[in-house]
Amino acid sequence: MFGFGTFTYDDEGYRDCSVTGLRIHRSAEEMVKLFGLTAILALLIGGVFAILVALTRWELVGLLAPGAFYTVLSIHAWNLLIFWMIFMEIAILYVGGPYVLGRPLSLPRVAKTGYGLMLGGAVTINVAIWLTEQPDQAPLLTSYAPLPSSPWFYLGVVVFLAGALVAALPFLATIWHEKREHPGTTLPLVAFGAFITSIVAAEAIVGGLITYVPTLFWRIGLVEHIDAAWYRQMYWIVGHGSQQINLLAMISVWYFMTHVVGGAEVASEKVSRSAFVLYLFFINMGAAHHLMSDPGVSAAWRVWNTSYAAYGAVIASMIHAFAIPAGLEIGRRKRGEGGGTFGWLWSAPWKDPGFSATILSIVLFGFLGGITGVMMGQMQLNMTWHNTLATVGHFHATVATGTTLAFMGLGYYVLRLVFGREWIARPIAVVQPYLYGGAMGITSLMMMYLGILYGIPRRHPSVMDIPGTEFGFTAARPLFVIFGIAALLSIVGGALFVLVAVGTLLGGDRYEGALPIDRPTAVADGGDHDDTPHHLLSMRGTFILTSVFLGVFVVMWALNWYLLSQLWQVG
């Protein structure tokens, strides 16, 4: 497809991947390319608009007037939080299903139909936002009724969501065919993760349709009234649910990439799979944290939802936080690449952007995104986070640092293993994950500080001077300077990824299949490895690292509660 690939297929449409050992069918590969490239296009659009957003909020520049700012912010949000993510996630489903299982993609026409709907929806949404006129308002991500947006916007959302649902069907059909043919075989862990991802995705998308179809009817006048509290509760099924698709897809990518590039193995199938099952049951409740400071829901509802989200989903995430580095540790110890406590880390391929992006994604997601998510998900702490710039910091830590970095890491290997092309501009590719991850990490952190310590509201083009008043948030100016510089640097980091990706597609050499480290499968299949069962291998390095994480978690949690306790009495 597109003439970008260098691989040839046998008569049955298969080829063997020399790196992963996977048997890959052309039908899946074409769709992975199509969805993957569209995702990168959305990343490019969203990134361009990020420049305008950052240069407005950094008021030293103060680029845009309010009306233009909200339009630009909406396009930035929809392209990066929704289109970049969901196009990529469909590609990941097709990797996690047909690729990993060595099957053709079932129902390829349905996949193409889904793609067509998603693309049509995405274009409609972008155009509708761009052409928004009074009394319609830019929708931002949430399009909170009863503030009206263009009717075309709601229609675009419905079409896009329906398309994503359709595009997930071929994956499910592939799994179904596999289980019919091999009823006694367990799915590989990555395929299992992708399967759970697809269910969580379907829940989110159905929630989205339940929200947006009535909202469309309301906007075009078929329904007279729309209840704001109903809208919020329904909206967040897809609003946060879509981000939980990111989470699960990202974790599947973590398992995949640490294995393929770093030589990780599965520490415990039982534990990792149980964690995925916990997500299946609990993570959607996590969306309730958007309603923690809302009048529409009772205190008992709020505490109950926060609690079982904490029990279920937080534990699941903490399990993966241990299991993935532990898999890397024992995988590398087994093949003699890990002396001492941290030798397995020092010897890792840090100059491979596929590896460094994955590890940075894990670390930054955990420390910045995961911890803050739990903070703002505690009912009372939510008051100090709600709708401040700190929430924006949280989801830039999760989505823009965590998930985007993971997908970039995967993207590097999609270029090699799917398109069969070696990266161009290798030195740029080597530093890109560090530049992007580091700068975006600082950007997120600054937003969190600005939100929590200065109460800077989100969705304001300017806060230094509130028109018609003598009040402004001028005390926060120094932090905004750091924010502005870091935001621009992270955009440069993102642009370098797009540059390397597009350059590689157009002019990369043929990839010859040698990884910078010993290929894990080859080493493991050779005779020179350790046969000790995994539960007896040392995970002490991982245990120290995760203990540091838990320590930071507890300290941050205590600080947040301290800050809350300084407030006046409420309730």
Next chain:
Amino acid sequence: MMKSPIEPPEGNWWNEKVNRRETIWLGLSGTWAVTLFGWMAGWMQFGEQNQVGETLKLSTAAYREKVDEYKSAAGEVDAGLVPPGTDVYVGALRYAFDGLPAVLETGTEYTFHLGTYDVQHGFSVRQEDTLSKQLSLQMLPGYEWKVPMQFDEPGTYHVVCNEFCGEGHRTMHATFEVREEVPDTAETAADGGGSDAAYDGWLTDDARGGAASNWDGSPTDATGTDAVTITVGPDGEYVYDPAAVVVSPGTTVSFEWASPTHNVLVESAPDGAGWGGHGSIENDGFSVEHTFETEGVYTYYCEPHLPLGMKGVVEVT
């Protein structure tokens, strides 16, 4: 044996032993989750900050009436309304907080009533001197949320809207003041001493609210005509057009709404003038007229958009 995440696990993988450190981590994670929940539930009982309170469902119009009743019962000092009891009503609308500014007392538990007249808004409050002391509560149309609050530290508290409500969102701001003691509500603002600027600078930002963006320093002269039209919010802009108009006694001035959610409140009028403006918020298509007989300067403004400089003048000579 290699355990790859991209190959089916072999044998009875469910019964394989779990590494001791991984088991310890599972225990730590479980304990931590229970702690998080327990602390939150405990804070409900023993903590002082819990955003809980009764919620009523009612129409936006009904809520607006409640706020109006409250406002007429409240006393007034220079810095704002003094609640008649311990209830404080706040009605959010694009782009103002009706019911604020207010003056409150330290140590009294007030019940804040939070609701809106149009779309969703945010009630984000912070202490002027310590910005980190801040909280945010959601305000929804169709709901009245009663949240008790008690302030121990005197000072000015700034409220900004932090739920996107339209293009003027960032201008939506109000204050309330917490004092050790609330004075009797007899005092009134007396702003003697005239100014050289036209209409005492009412159309500039020297007066309350922002500067009228379409005010170029000289009024439109319409003396000698019988009828004059003032457009309220032309093209969605937050202005009266013309900003100032000079008419002869007996002229009928017609206010015509060209965009939603505006009103006309009288800031000052000559003694004996019978003009009351138009206090309720109206949308495009609405119009109201008044015949001006008494000579003098009438200043007026739009309540929601005062901070944006939506102010006007009718001068009768």
